Amino acid sequence: MGIEAAYQRVAAEVRSECLRIGRDPESVTLLAVSKTVGIDGVAEAIQAGARDFGENRPDPLTEKAQAFPNVRWHFIGNIQSRRIPAIVSAATLIHSVCDFEHGKKINQAALGLGKVQDILLEVNVSGEESKSGIKAELASELMLGLIPLPALRIRGLMTMAPQGDRARALECFQSLAQLFEELKSQLSAEHAAVFNELSMGMSEDWREALKAGATIVRLGRAIFSPDFSAD
Numbered sequence: 243m244g245i246e247a248a249y250q251r252v253a254a255e256v257r258s259e260c261l262r263i264g265r266d267p268e269s270v271t272l273l274a275v276s277k278t279v280g281i282d283g284v285a286e287a288i289q290a291g292a293r294d295f296g297e298n299r300p301d302p303l304t305e306k307a308q309a310f311p312n313v314r315w316h317f318i319g320n321i322q323s324r325r326i327p328a329i330v331s332a333a334t335l336i337h338s339v340c341d342f343e344h345g346k347k348i349n350q351a352a353l354g355l356g357k358v359q360d361i362l363l364e365v366n367v368s369g370e371e372s373k374s375g376i377k378a379e380l381a382s383e384l385m386l387g388l389i390p391l392p393a394l395r396i397r398g399l400m401t402m403a404p405q406g407d408r409a410r411a412l413e414c415f416q417s418l419a420q421l422f423e424e425l426k427s428q429l430s431a432e433h434a435a436v437f438n439e440l441s442m443g444m445s446e447d448w449r450e451a452l453k454a455g456a457t458i459v460r461l462g463r464a465i466f467s468p469d470f471s472a473d
């Protein structure tokens with residue numbers, strides 16, 4: 243299957259799954275993770291209707307965002323301090339903030355560009371050592387530390403679930419959703435009003451993520467790998 247057909251199929255599947263579980267399809271963003279394809283692959287996905295793209299490295303993010311400035315570019319990878327200016331220049335939403343110093347640098351870069359940078363806090367709810375993200379019990383401290391920075395807008399939380407076990411993935415997503423509610427209750431009305439995104443679920447486990455309340459599902463292989471099958 244080509245990228246256009248794959249995107250359209252998965253977009254239809256996400257919509258119908260939302261309807262099946264009683265969620266508004268408009269409340270969910272399908273993020274096309276284009277890290278394995280080049281400019282041509284992105285063009286095909288745009289042709290099929292994709293408007294939100296995710297990249298995990300700063301250089302392809304910059305290159306693709308320059309090639310396609312009229313869609314939204316999300317940064318979903320590990321953040322390296324010295325690449326923060328490039329990331330902030332290109333990203334609509336940075337999903338992977340899990341360090342206070344990085345938050346401060348993002349704020350500075352955003353101030354320099356005269357923008358307010360939307361960010362998510364990446365939380366390691368699975369507890370796997372190999373996963374990035376801040377520990378759940380430290381998330382509140384990080385959030386409350388970053389809230390005063392004027393050029394940051396904290397929009398919610400992101401996580402990666404362990405792969406290969408959908409039941410465990412669902413548990414992770416539900417833990418993140420619970421943490422999200424706890425953190426939201428610690429915010430002032432003004433900050434709580436924009437704290438409304440849960441980025442969770444990938445090609446293998448997006449149904450579980452939707453069930454747990456995901457507002458952004460990040461799909462790579464389901465769109466860009468011709469022979470991907472989750473079953």
Ligand SMILES: *Cc1c(COP(=O)(O)O)cnc(C)c1O
Nearest residue numbers: 275298318444445460461462463
């Ligand atoms: C690659 C990647 C995805 C997409 O994963 P697939 O399994 O290909 O859907 C989602 N989120 C992050 C952070 C990624 O790095």
